[in-house]
Amino acid sequence: MTDWTEKYRPSTLSEVRGNDKARDSLRQWAESWDDHRQAVILHGAPGVGKTSAAHALANDMGWDVMELNASDSRTGDEIDRLAGGAAMNQSLRTIDYGGGDTDGGERDAESGRQLLILDEADNVHGNADRGGTRAITKLVKEAGQPVVLIANEFYDMSQGLRNACETVEFRDVSPRSIVPVLRDICRKEGIEYESDALEAIAERNRGDLRGAVNDLQAVAEGTRTLAEEDVVTGSRDKERGIFEYLDTVIKEAGAQEALEASYDVDETPDDLINWIEDNVPKDYAGAELADAYAHLSDADVWLGRTRATQQYRFWRYASDNMTAGVAASRREPKGGWTRYGPPSYWSKLGRSRGTRDKRDYVARKVAEAEGASIATARRSILPYLSAMTAYCKPRDLTLAMTARYELDAEHVAFVTGSGESTNKVQSIVEEAEELREREAVEHSGDAFLPGETLDGAGGDEDGTDATGTDDDAEAGGGDGQATLNSAADEDGDEETDEEEATEAEEDDQQSGLTDFF
Structure with missing residues (x-):
């Protein structure tokens, strides 16, 4: 039996339901691609139509499509091999046919684009996937063709990759938008239906359009009439997105409902408390914010006890406080839309990771030059280097350090505390490169000098060379x-x-x- 999600996949963007704003943004991105040449990330919960929208866009634009699943091709080499060639190709406008025409052999070729769709782009995680994240980031920065990345969890992608792309968010499709799709499929399949049956399917799928279509196909198999009592599919086991959950606990739910909703969020209490703590001040103020923070403080105490004792049964008490407690702190209804974001704690970790990487790079360079261990270089040498070359003073010492350890501007700035892009740092790096080149020549001895004549040819008549040295004396091993x-x-x-x-x-x-x- 044909899969209805494929059979009734939208063929144009106008047929994409429930995400009109995202659909229009995607079309605008494609139509202006020649101007900005950036990739785009389509992110949102599973089943909301991200991949279908990408294929519909390609159909509207007349672009060929190449689709790659990042979770199946996770290493940098695989991504370069499978996706790199297609993404780097420029669209051809002329082809040289070798002189067959009077105009030198060039004829117009059909202009076109190829859309690269990289699905599950959030399932590639740095070193664990041996360069996969780095390869995708490089691909989107250098691609000569349009690239669409599909992601369920936007913040599971690296910050560098997110910053290199435009972003379009697909929100959960409301039941009100799902029902017309189900009704249209029933009409095309010749199935009579009760409206309540379609509404029940839409409600049970929590905004997952693909899941609703799958459920419709399951309950309609072998029948021509669909009644509400025929809809026996249970509620779909669907993880709740973190942003949807923040809306629930901060704005909408009571204490019990907020706690139950946390069971569907794929976050540990250690991470969830950071999400709530950073975002609750965007909606709460005054006494309700004070109460919310009091509950979060209690939750943090229980998390500390969990870490200290390794008794994870204490997590339940932390969860009670950070979910039910925060929801119970609400004094008045909260409406409208709030721009929630990831915890600032995570961005601080990211910045500290970058600092550690720079420190370890310099320590490795020092260790190689001085014959010490990296740990010794990091603990016992770097602090002195930093103190002696603070803000590139004295300049001669900073120059000697830069040359000896072959540091670039980024790492000179790290050691000295000066700005990486300042003229002072840039000039030191340039002079250090010249210094290394001069020292390489000096240490080479006579390797780069012209060979001297042993028989005195071309020298003075008295048998000495141009330096006035007796030829016999210069000859190795002579008298x-x-x-x-x-x-x-x-x-x-x-x-x-x-x-x-x-x-x-x-x-x-x-x-x-x-x-x-």
Whole structure:
């Protein structure tokens, strides 16, 4: 039996139901793609029509489609291999046919686009998927073709990827919008129906249009008449989205309902308390906000006890306080739409992760140069480097550090505390590169000098070369060298202890910052 979700998938954007604003935004993105050339993320709960809208858009625009599931192709290499080529291709406007025409062989080719649809783009998670997130971010930044990313959980995607794309949110489809779709399918399938039966299916699916169509097909199989009592499908086990839940606990539900709703949210109490804590001030104020924070404080105490004792039965008390307690703190009805966002705690973690990455990079460079462990470089050397080169003063020492450890502007700024884009840091990085190049030539000895003539050809008539040195004396292993060695043996060392100490000191000065450690 044909799957009705595929059979009745919208063929144009005008047939997409329940998300008119998102549909119009998607069309505008496509029509202006040549101007901005950005990818777009379609995000929202499962079953609200994101993938169907992407295919309908391609049909409206006359674009070819390539679809890839990110959860099946999770590594960077796989994504580059399967999606990279298609996304990087530019649309062709002329093709060279090798001179078959009088105009030099060029004829107009049909202009076109290929839409790359990357489904489940939120199911790729950094290092665990061996470069998958990095590959997708690179793909959307460099793509020469339109790219649509499909995601259920917008904030499960990396911040870099989110910032590189436009975003369109698909909201849950209301039962009022689902019923006409079910009615249209029944009419096309020749099924007589009671309106109450279709409304019951729509209500049971909590805004999941795809689930409603699947349920309709299940209950209508083998019958030509559909009554309300025929609708025996249970409530669909559907996870509640975090933003929908925040609306429920902060604005709508009583204490008991808020607690029960938390059972359908795919968040642990440790994460859920951060979501509620950061967003409750957007709707609560005064005494109700104070009461809400008192309950959140109690919840945090129970979470601390859970972590200390590893007794996860205490989670129930934390959940009671952060859900039922917050809902019970509401003094008056809350209406309208509120822009909820992820916890600021998470963004702080992201920033600290970036700082740790910079620290570890510099520590690794120092460890390699000084023959120390990374831990020693991080604990015992970096603090001194930072103190000695604060704000790039003294400049000579900062320059020596940058050259020795081959640091770029980002890491010089990290060590010194100066701004990465300042002229001071940029000039130090450029001079350090020149310094490294000069030192490479100096340390090479005579490797880059022209070879000298051993037989005196081209030299003076008296048999000496241009430097005035006797050719025989310059020849390795000749009598002149033997004579010099013999004289040195007879007269003792040519260099005094004082001269050796002076040369050793000069050598130390050439070693950069080693003597500071």
